[in-house]
Amino acid sequence: ILIGFWNKKKRKERMGRLFLVNLEGKSYSCRHCKTSIALCDDVVSKSFQSRHGKAYLFSKVANVYAGKKEDRMMMTGMHTVVDIYCVKCGSYVGWRYEFAFEKNQKYKEGKSVLERYKVCGPDGNNYWVAAQEVEAGESDTDE
Amino acid sequence: MDGTIGSKGLVKKTELVRIITDALISLGFNGIAADLENQSGVNLLDPTIKHFLDLAERKEWHNCITLLQEEGLQVRDEKVARFLLLEQTFLDFLKDDNLDDALNTLQEEMTPLGVKRRRLEKLPSKFVFPDSGEERFIEVMRKLQKVFPPAAIVPEGRLVRLLEESLYHQMRDCDYHNAPDTDMSLCFDHCCWKSKIPSKAVQTLVGHTDEVWFLKFSNNGKYLASSSKDNTAIIWEINAEGGAFSMKHKLEGHEKPVVEVSWSPDDQQVITCGESEVIKRWDVGSGQCVQTCGRDDVGSISCGWLHDGSGIIGAMADRRIYLWNLDGTEIEHEQGQRGQKISDVAMTSDGKWIVSVGREQNEISLFDRVTRGETVIQVEGMVTSFSLSRDDKYLLVNLITQEIHVWMIDGRREPRRVYKFSGHKRSRFVIRSCFGGYDENFIASGSEDSQVYIWHTDFERGPCCVLPGHGGAVNCVSWNPTDIHMLASASDDRTIRIWGLDLE
Numbered sequence: 353i354l355i356g357f358w359n360k361k362k363r364k365e366r367m368g369r370l371f372l373v374n375l376e377g378k379s380y381s382c383r384h385c386k387t388s389i390a391l392c393d394d395v396v397s398k399s400f401q402s403r404h405g406k407a408y409l410f411s412k413v414a415n416v417y418a419g420k421k422e423d424r425m426m427m428t429g430m431h432t433v434v435d436i437y438c439v440k441c442g443s444y445v446g447w448r449y450e451f452a453f454e455k456n457q458k459y460k461e462g463k464s465v466l467e468r469y470k471v472c473g474p475d476g477n478n479y480w481v482a483a484q485e486v487e488a489g490e491s492d493t494d495e
Numbered sequence: 496m497d498g499t500i501g502s503k504g505l506v507k508k509t510e511l512v513r514i515i516t517d518a519l520i521s522l523g524f525n526g527i528a529a530d531l532e533n534q535s536g537v538n539l540l541d542p543t544i545k546h547f548l549d550l551a552e553r554k555e556w557h558n559c560i561t562l563l564q565e566e567g568l569q570v571r572d573e574k575v576a577r578f579l580l581l582e583q584t585f586l587d588f589l590k591d592d593n594l595d596d597a598l599n600t601l602q603e604e605m606t607p608l609g610v611k612r613r614r615l616e617k618l619p620s621k622f623v624f625p626d627s628g629e630e631r632f633i634e635v636m637r638k639l640q641k642v643f644p645p646a647a648i649v650p651e652g653r654l655v656r657l658l659e660e661s662l663y664h665q666m667r668d669c670d671y672h673n674a675p676d677t678d679m680s681l682c683f684d685h686c687c688w689k690s691k692i693p694s695k696a697v698q699t700l701v702g703h704t705d706e707v708w709f710l711k712f713s714n715n716g717k718y719l720a721s722s723s724k725d726n727t728a729i730i731w732e733i734n735a736e737g738g739a740f741s742m743k744h745k746l747e748g749h750e751k752p753v754v755e756v757s758w759s760p761d762d763q764q765v766i767t768c769g770e771s772e773v774i775k776r777w778d779v780g781s782g783q784c785v786q787t788c789g790r791d792d793v794g795s796i797s798c799g800w801l802h803d804g805s806g807i808i809g810a811m812a813d814r815r816i817y818l819w820n821l822d823g824t825e826i827e828h829e830q831g832q833r834g835q836k837i838s839d840v841a842m843t844s845d846g847k848w849i850v851s852v853g854r855e856q857n858e859i860s861l862f863d864r865v866t867r868g869e870t871v872i873q874v875e876g877m878v879t880s881f882s883l884s885r886d887d888k889y890l891l892v893n894l895i896t897q898e899i900h901v902w903m904i905d906g907r908r909e910p911r912r913v914y915k916f917s918g919h920k921r922s923r924f925v926i927r928s929c930f931g932g933y934d935e936n937f938i939a940s941g942s943e944d945s946q947v948y949i950w951h952t953d954f955e956r957g958p959c960c961v962l963p964g965h966g967g968a969v970n971c972v973s974w975n976p977t978d979i980h981m982l983a984s985a986s987d988d989r990t991i992r993i994w995g996l997d998l999e
Contacts, residue, residue, distance in 0.1 A: 373856075374836055
């Protein structure tokens with residue numbers, strides 16, 4: 353009886369007709385639904401960190417939508433960021449820099465970070481996270 | 496009858512009487528017009544000028560010249576007036592083969608006047624080519640009327656023309672004007688502001704069992720077709736009294752979500768497009784499917800009609816465009832692959848162009864089937880959907896950047912972007928917009944925030960109306976082409992809303 357009750361409560365996710373961009377070439381995809389999100393050619397830096405470990409900075413990504421703007425203190429200073437989510441399944445994949453307070457961080461504006469844990473590599477391989485402490489605040493870095 | 500009338504001192508009483516006299520004549524009240532002339536003592540036309548023009552109508556040029564000299568008619572330039580009259584006598588001499596008199600007129604009478612040099616230089620050639628460049632008599636009369644000072648002759652229908660100008664200015668000054676021309680009155684100043692924009696949900700149509708992705712009014716405005724993720728399309732019909740919609744037919748047969756419905760030019764048929772599936776053609780009267788077309792190897796993405804209803808266009812998942820006759824045979828079509836999979840396709844109603852996403856993703860192509868030429872429009876971002884205005888002059892493009900751009904594509908000039916609108920939300924789905932309202936001066940759009948957005952093309956800065964009410968993303972809107980006060984919206988909340996005027 354309890355199971356039936358929960359089924360009634362669970363609201364089916366409303367979708368609309370998705371607009372998906374097709375990416376040509378080697379690309380990273382959403383780990384859950386395999387939608388292509390970014391081209392390998394668009395990687396700017398592989399030295400970023402997120403709470404789940406490695407993260408890559410991309411000049412541009414596709415098939416994502418953004419959440420609310422937030423000011424976050426990263427390892428390299430204060431930034432205004434938006435979290436980004438896969439358009440198809442809605443899972444969180446990373447964040448985009450909207451504004452950098454420090455001059456030498458300005459190059460990040462408009463670029464996006466994808467958490468390596470949340471995407472499949474171009475050969476379909478995943479990144480497995482070892483059990484580790486969740487860092488307080490967000491991570492960041494660059495070279 | 497001296498002086499002026501009215502608060503600004505601009506209207507001369509005599510002129511007012513004269514244009515009223517002319518208006519009475521054009522309404523057929525010649526008797527009243529004559530009475531007005533008598534009682535006011537003001538003539539519509541100075542009797543001497545009238546006499547002159549009567550003589551001219553009868554081509555009695557010499558009498559005209561005499562009148563000009565002796566009666567001391569007020570003219571703008573006497574020499575020019577004489578020249579024009581002498582020119583007519585000269586032409587008449589030529590017609591009668593009276594070459595001596597013609598030459599005499601030219602040399603002894605017209606040349607010494609010293610006016611209209613250029614015209615004078617052309618006249619000798621008439622001896623050799625008498626029939627070249629003959630002016631119509633109306634033109635001659637018009638030139639003669641211009642000989643007199645501007646206020647001497649009242650142009651026909653002058654009062655009505657002034658009133659129309661005034662009404663036209665009221666319409667131009669009315670921001671967000673959306674009232675039918677029949678609303679305009681001489682008895683009060685017009686200003687409808689935003690009160691005539693549909694903003695109240697007058698009906699909610701329930702019938703689909705899943706998200707409604709598309710809808711469109713028929714060309715005659717009597718039907719509304721909608722399509723849904725529930726694999727069906729529905730044709731709704733407006734009731735004669737009351738104006739409410741009811742379900743006429745549910746078109747079942749697709750096995751995938753139906754992404755588009757398109758009306759034939761005569762509204763007798765519709766075509767529906769299944770998502771990555773087939774295109775089906777249905778009869779509106781019976782609700783029966785009369786044809787299924789597609790390709791075995793690839794599914795359909797969008798569909799459209801040929802402008803004369805003689806065939807179907809389909810954009811397929813292999814990024815190519817295909818054409819079929821109504822009997823199902825394929826028509827050859829040479830257009831290269833499109834830049835992206837999701838592409839709308841449409842033909843302008845004059846049959847000139849097939850419009851679709853271009854070979855690159857940031858482009859729209861206008862393909863001319865006759866010349867096989869492609870005109871390419873570069874837009875500032877990927878195209879998620881587009882829509883044509885009813886007169887084929889404007890193209891509305893929805894971009895992935897959440898902006899709506901309007902391009903003018905009227906064919907005689909290079910296409911160019913004329914407007915940019917934003918304010919609505921689009922980040923995941925195909926959200927559609929359309930032209931509508933008075934003279935198609937409005938743009939309506941769906942939005943992922945569950946609201947309908949409306950802009951007026953004179954005001955790009957922001958939407959003039961935002962209509963909440965739907966319980967999910969609004970995917971598509973359609974403005975009734977025959978009722979500027981009716982708008983329909985389709986939503987993920989499985990309903991369709993009909994919006995009308997808020998009569999409070």
